[in-house]
Amino acid sequence: MRSYLEFEKPVADLEGKVQELKIMAKSGEAVDVEDEIATLQGKADQALNDIYNALSPWQKTLVARHPDRPHAEDYIKGLISDFTPLAGDRKFAEDHAIIAGFGRFRGQSVAILGQEKGNDTQSRLHRNFGMSRPEGYRKAVRIMELAERFNIPVVSFVDTAGAYPGIGAEERGQAEAIARSTDQCLMLGVPNISIVIGEGGSGGAIAIATANHVAMLEHAIYSVISPEAGASILWRDSTKAQEAATNMKITAQDLSELGIIDEIIKEPVGGAHRAKEIVVDRAGTTIENALKHFADMDAAAIKQQRREKFLKIGRHLA
Template structure:
C-alpha cells in the first residue's frame, strides 16, 4: 500500500519500540522518555503515509480481510439487533444481513452486505456478493420499515452482485432495478454507508439513500479496477492506473457531489481500531437520524428524488 521502503521503516520503528519496552521490563530500566519519542515519531510517519494514499492503495485497504465487516459495526453501534431471514420466495441469502435494531432508543431497520473473515466464512457469505434473493430480502425488510416508520441503515460492502448463471436465471438484473425504483420513493429515511468496497449495481441496490456516506479509505465504483483495465487497456495488470482514472475514492466522490460525507478512519485504516471507527459512525448516525425523522416524510422523499436527479446530471 505505502511504498515498500517506507513500510519497512515503519516496521523497523515498531520493532525498536517493542524492543525498548521489553528491555525496560526485563532490566527494570526507565526508558519511558525514549519510548515516547519513538511513538510520537511513528505516529507522525503513519499520518504522513496515510495522507498520501493512491486510489489503488485505497482499493487494497478496502479489501483487507482484517477490515471490519458490517456485523462488526452492527454489534458496536446498535443497542440490539434481531436478524430476520428469507425473501419469502426462494431462499435466504447469507451475503445480506437484514433485521430490526435499536439505536439510542429509536427502532431502525438494518440492511447490510456481509463478507467473511476467512475462506470458510467467505464461502458461507458468497464473498459478500448477493444473489437476487438477497436483494429481494433487503427490499422486503425496507418495505416493512416503511410500513412501521423505521429509518433504514444500509451498510454497503461488496465487490458486486453475484454474476453466476443461477443468479441471472432468477432475475439478478430485475432484483437490483426494483430496489433502485422502490428505494427512490420509499416513505422512510434511508442512510447508506460504504464501509469497504462499493462495487457496481450490487452496491447501488442498497445505496439510494437520503444520506450516502463513505469511510475514508473505502471505494465506490461502476466496476472493479481490474475489470475496467481489462476493457479500457485490454490488460488487467494495469488496474492501479485504471483506479486513478475511475475516481473511485471517497475524496473524489465527495468532490463530485456523489456522496454526502466522508467518515474519518483511524490511522492505518478501520481495522486498526474498530471501536474508534464504530464510534465515528455512531456520532454521524445520531445527528442524521434525529434530523431526518423530524422532517416531513414527503419533503425527505422529494429531496431524495432531487438529489439523484442532480447526481445524474453530474455523471452526464
C-alpha cells in the same frame, strides 16, 4: 498480530522494532529501553501519518479491502441494541452475504441492511465474500417494505466487491433483483441512511445505497466497476489497475466533490482497522445527525429529497 499493506512497510519495520524492545523490557534484562521505545514509536507514528496524508486512489483501494477493517457486523454490534435478524427472501433461500433485521439505534427503532464479507476463511465462505445473490436483494426489499409499513427508518452498511456473478445467480434474475431493490430504495417514504464502510461495488452496492443521505468512510471506495476489471476492459491489462483507480474517481474525496455522496467520515490515522471503536462511534454520529435532519419530514418530502438528490448528480459536469 497486525496486518500491514505493502506500502506500510516502513511503519511495519519501526513498529516491529518497538515490539522487540518491549519484549526485551518485559524479559527482565537489565537494559533501559524506554527512551528508545519512545523514539521509535514517534518515528513510526510520523511515518504512518505521512503515508496516510498522501494515499493514492489505488492505495485507498487496498485500505478499503484491508482484512482487519471493521465490517457490517462490527457496526451492528457497536450501534444497534436488541437486534433481531430476519432471514430469507420468501421466494428461494437465505443469502448470508446481507445481514438484515430490526433493532434500536440510540433509542430509535431502525431497519438494518448490512453487506458482510466475513473476517476469516470460514466466515468469508459462509458470507460469499459479501457478494449477494438475487435472494439477498429480495430479502433487502422485504425488509424495506416492512420498514415502510411500520414507519421505521432504514440504515444500510455497504461493503461489497459487487453482486455475485455466478450462473445460478444469473438464472434466478440477478439484474432484476438489483433493479427492484434500487427501486424500493427510491420509493421509500421513510428516511434511508447509507454508509459505504469499505468497498461500494457497482449495482451490488447501489441496490441498498440509493439513500437520502449517503456517507463514506475516508478511505472507502465506491465505483461502477473494480479498478482491476476496469483496466481489463479499457486496456485489456489488469496490471493497470492503479491507473484505472486514479482515472475512475472512486475515492470519497472525489465523489464528495462530484456530489455523488453527502458526507465523509474521518478515519483514524492508519485506517479504520487501527481503531475500530472510534470509527463505529463516528458512523453512529453520522446516522444520528441524518435521522434528526429527516425527523420532521413527511413521506412525500422524503421521497422528493431523495429524487432531487439523484437527479442532480452530474448536472454540473455537463
